[in-house]
Amino acid sequence: MEPVSETFTVDLRRLTVLRELQRRGSLARTAEALHLTPSAVSQQIAALSREIGAPLTERDGRGVRLTGQARVLLAHADEIAAQLERARADLAAYGSGGRGSVTIGCFSSGILGLLPGVLRGLAERLPHVRVDVVEAEPPNLFTALDAGQVDVAVAVDFAATPPHTDRRYSRDDLLTDVLDLVVPAGHRLAEREVVALRELATETWITGDARSCVGAITRAVCATSGFTPDIRHAVDDWAALAALVEAGAGVALMPRLVRPLYAHRRLAVPATEGEQPSRNIFAAVRTGSEGDPVLAAVREELRASAAELTTLSA
Template identity: 65%
Template structure:
């Protein structure tokens, strides 16, 4: 390996591959996220190592891990990415926000319960801004954000999302989305306003993928109430979940962003004690916070979130109006 030179140059695309490897943790997952082969990822990282003159990877069992030098380089890569984003913002500001285009990546229930309000207001007040929506959940939505394929990520704060201190992103809190119990109307507890979760320990539960936010919340909330839920149905589509609950084959926790559901035989009730929550936020690339077009979109997202958060969903009654969507983040 050549020694570090004071005049070395770095390919920013290769830095992006290194950043993705730091996120994904393996060459195979990085290759899948970037639509490359593992061999191509290895070649990109080897070329980057030659460019900077330091080793970036070391063997760990059958896989690889980042060297100390790689982590130092990543710190600078985050700063470089933010500075390039500021340069892009400065160029975009030439138009003073009069027109532009923004692509939003969001999980499906945010598209269902949050984006329509924001996009209607944006169309009325900023008709010159063109918005494109892409459905994606964490961590994929952040890969799209890093690559520039989207400009704003709307995500849920859980294990698959970056930590709040991640320097690559500037976050905007949107709302705390409350989860209510979905029960068949014939359930013995359906007539109660608030139901201790421990009273439902013997029920069959319908829960999405273990890696999803609502799946994780359901498991942790049940554990905190002293039991492991009997999960017999794995469903990641809210309409399908509502149909199963109405049929009487199980119960579930349902976020208010997708409430109420089109099912006359389904009721929504609040769990006793502190309400289970999932925190929804928007993220942009660090350095892009002054983009006038993105700022206008974020303003409308915040306003829509205030309405959605204040509406309080449909807990406490029969689920009847509005629709439900499906999403990987649940």
């Protein structure tokens, strides 16, 4: 391979593929996330390698791993992406941000509980800006954010979410959403004001897929309480989950954001002993885009809606 030249060109689309390979760890998972074939991902990485004159991957058993040169390039990739976002934001600010479009990616219960207030506020502030909402969770949500398919990501902190130290994103912590324990109205613990979660170790549980935020958090909360939940029903639709609990099919943790979906049902909602289970909800934009006036308005409305919800649930 040719030595690294002092003047070389980097194709930003190929750089995005390399960043995704770093996140996903394999060609197959990268291809799935970017809707490409593994062969196309390999070709993009090989082309980028030729552009910069340095190897970017090496064989690792049946897969590949990033080289030291790839990690050096990726350290600069964050700064390159951020600078491009700042240029985009400056151009948007020049035009005052009164027109255009913005796409918000958000998890399902956030769409139900948090976004209605945001959409109403944006309709008043920016009536000529088109706002689209896409339901998504990490890691796919952040792949879409990186690719520009969404402009604002609203997510829950859990294992699949980028860490706070990830320089690719500018974050706003929005609110702490309590997870309520819900049991059928005739349950043996329904009349109790306070219940220790470990008392439910032998119960049938209902929760979302293990890869979803509440599914992962439910499993973690139960593990902290000293047991592995017996999950018989994996349901990601909150109204359906509440209906199953009401029918006596099991117990569950449900986010307070979707309380309107279960407040009218024949359920008991005892407090849990000790600190209430909860999850942190945050918003993120690409680093460098903070000056975009439309994105700034979206972030302000998200903070205002979160503050109102926090007050109502206090």
